[in-house]
Amino acid sequence: MKVCRRETFNAAHRLFVEGWTDEKNRSVFGKCSNPNYHGHNYILETWVEGAIDPLTGYVFDLGELKEIIRREVSHRFDHRNLNLDCPEFEGKNPTAENIAVVIWNLLRKSLPEHLKLSVRLSETENNWVEYDGH
Template sequence: MGNKVAVYRKEHFNAAHRLHNPAWDEATNDRVFGKCNNPHYHGHNYELVVKLIGEPDPATGYVYDLKLLSDLIQENIHARFDHKNLNEDTVEFKDLNPTAENIAVVIYRILREKIDPKFDLKIRLYETERNFVEYPVN
């Protein structure tokens, strides 16, 4: 099984969103999503933790160069979502409700395409200090 090690990189981005299901009436949206259904949107200071699991490289001792991981997150997540209205400014959430759960899945899919599959990848996204999600859960 080797010497698998987990490494983590924490980044952040700020974004606005509205939780809303267009198939529902306003009363249902208000009941289900409450303040998060504000038609003028609301924002969060998201904290993103990217976890990679792999074996340290014998030449470097690194599982993954965390500077390179930071650059990857900056180029593919931060540049795409920071200071954006997720509902209106991004293609990813044009037809997908930007819940923390859905944002985490989208981030995972974006990064999974860029990171060698020999590394296990997990996303943890904090929407607030007390509310966070992880994907995948295995």
């Protein structure tokens, strides 16, 4: 059985490779390489999978999952500049792919080991990434 908690956060970032010229960064990342950054209203779906507990009827308490997401993700990234404010992205280009991996790693450490975890992150209404640890 899989259960999901949906949360949102807002953050700014700039996609660029240090050492590339501005022209090269613009040719690869387009307007996402704006030197003054740009922002997104991210939608995060956190999916946990496991057996249904016969006593509670839960796979995992979604209230507890909500608090884990808020502690590990929302409080850390909401209304932040991912490039400048978040050490998790030091040396990493904060693409949706890398953001999803960082979030998965943050959440994984706070969940019981027997649960499978996957995260789905929407950067725009047309662009989604999904990561399950592989």
